[in-house]
Amino acid sequence: MSVNTDRSYKMKLRDVENAFKYRRIPYPKRSVELIALLAISCTFFLFMHTNKLNSRLKEMEVKLQPSEFSALGLTGNHISGHDAGKHDDINTLHGTYQYLKSTGQLHTLTPYKLNNTAKAEMDRIFFTRCAKVGSESLIQFMEYLQHVNDFDVDHTGLKQPAKRQLLPRGQARKARYIYDQPAGTAYIEHTSWIDFNHFNMPKPIYINLVRDPVERVISWYYYVRNSYRNAIFYRKNPTAEIQPAAWFKKNYNDCVRSGDPECQYIPMTVKDVVGNFKRQTLFFCGHHEDCLPFDSPLAVQIAKRRVEEEYAVVGTWEETNITLTVLEHYIPRYFARATTIYPIFAEKLKNRNRNNRKPKVDEDVKAMVRRNFTNEYEFYHFCKQRLYKQYIALKRSQLEQVYLS
Numbered sequence: 001m002s003v004n005t006d007r008s009y010k011m012k013l014r015d016v017e018n019a020f021k022y023r024r025i026p027y028p029k030r031s032v033e034l035i036a037l038l039a040i041s042c043t044f045f046l047f048m049h050t051n052k053l054n055s056r057l058k059e060m061e062v063k064l065q066p067s068e069f070s071a072l073g074l075t076g077n078h079i080s081g082h083d084a085g086k087h088d089d090i091n092t093l094h095g096t097y098q099y100l101k102s103t104g105q106l107h108t109l110t111p112y113k114l115n116n117t118a119k120a121e122m123d124r125i126f127f128t129r130c131a132k133v134g135s136e137s138l139i140q141f142m143e144y145l146q147h148v149n150d151f152d153v154d155h156t157g158l159k160q161p162a163k164r165q166l167l168p169r170g171q172a173r174k175a176r177y178i179y180d181q182p183a184g185t186a187y188i189e190h191t192s193w194i195d196f197n198h199f200n201m202p203k204p205i206y207i208n209l210v211r212d213p214v215e216r217v218i219s220w221y222y223y224v225r226n227s228y229r230n231a232i233f234y235r236k237n238p239t240a241e242i243q244p245a246a247w248f249k250k251n252y253n254d255c256v257r258s259g260d261p262e263c264q265y266i267p268m269t270v271k272d273v274v275g276n277f278k279r280q281t282l283f284f285c286g287h288h289e290d291c292l293p294f295d296s297p298l299a300v301q302i303a304k305r306r307v308e309e310e311y312a313v314v315g316t317w318e319e320t321n322i323t324l325t326v327l328e329h330y331i332p333r334y335f336a337r338a339t340t341i342y343p344i345f346a347e348k349l350k351n352r353n354r355n356n357r358k359p360k361v362d363e364d365v366k367a368m369v370r371r372n373f374t375n376e377y378e379f380y381h382f383c384k385q386r387l388y389k390q391y392i393a394l395k396r397s398q399l400e401q402v403y404l405s
């Protein structure tokens, strides 16, 4: 309701009131109807306002919780991997298990509480695939598994050029496309989380993978220099300017050490010198502008909340077995028997080698880069702890045996 209509409506209300107060005229039937109508619209107006306020409050709630949101109920300062001691690292399965045990959280852990699949409102998977996390392997495996579990991997999203952000119209179109597919469709794209309910569509099953943030950017750096990728790129874009040989030969260590803009990752920047997908959190945070500043604590908090409340499984190919086990149990509709079938599939795949050139990157260079990814690391560890937690909830008694012996 605009201010103007609001005001004229108030004036009308006052007129009616005055009419009754001062003129003491007998109420004609019409006025009674008018009052009823006004009362109803007033209630409706207030209802709309309350709704709006509620969603504003929800937004603010996210913004007001800087670092108090972690999978294990710790603050970010306690969980970052490089601060934790080597042998007692909390960011391992064993470390997470020990932590849950020592804080008495272990025996209250149940898969039921960690199962977002049950919250999905339609039988579709939406895999908002991060770049450079090894998702190709999972996709190939899903293409194999679809015949076993009777689902369909949709290839439309795999051919989309990656766009960093979509306007609401683009998000709605994508949500609509997924909604329009038959039940049992797995839609996969390098895109960010979309709020289906906001566009009046039912929620899909969200999944994704994460990977060590610095390993991801190194992987991207060599991926863009990969000859196979470039052959395809220049065939598709014959007029594109070909990079000089020196660019192809440039090594990541030198790139970081010399302060080359291509290897500078400046916190809170929105604009990038070159596109490099360095924001892993963006794939979870969504299309809001608050999600864009690089390594921003707010974007990370929003991303964590999405994972906690929306994603059924966020796995990591660094822990293939754990990820497959969690997928198998939490999303059986698509991943039943995954751990049984995977070894057969992996055997077949073994001979198809990947031609990614990935020379060694020095540890001090990695450390230098890592310093600019503090919040991205917090998110990455958060996802891994949650994955371990989901796994521990399934395998508590087996793990108890293993860790006791």
Ligand SMILES: *[C@@H]1O[C@H](CO)[C@@H](O)[C@H](O)[C@H]1NC(C)=O
Residues within 6 Å of the ligand: 111, 112, 115, 117, 118, 329, 330, 331, 332, 333
């Ligand atoms: C999680 O929920 C889904 C859907 O309701 C169900 O099929 C699956 O068995 C549940 N998994 C666990 C581990 O509770």
Ligand SMILES: *[C@@H]1O[C@H](CO)[C@@H](O)[C@H](O)[C@H]1NC(C)=O
Residues within 6 Å of the ligand: 256, 263, 264, 265, 266, 267, 368, 369, 372
């Ligand atoms: C990290 O960020 C700082 C600014 O906060 C910048 O001076 C530095 O060059 C950056 N380092 C890398 C490797 O991106």
Ligand SMILES: *[C@@H]1O[C@H](CO)[C@@H](O)[C@H](O)[C@H]1NC(C)=O
Residues within 6 Å of the ligand: 321, 343
């Ligand atoms: C993963 O599972 C396979 C098959 O069960 C097993 O052979 C392999 O050792 C496991 N890998 C790890 C790292 O646990």
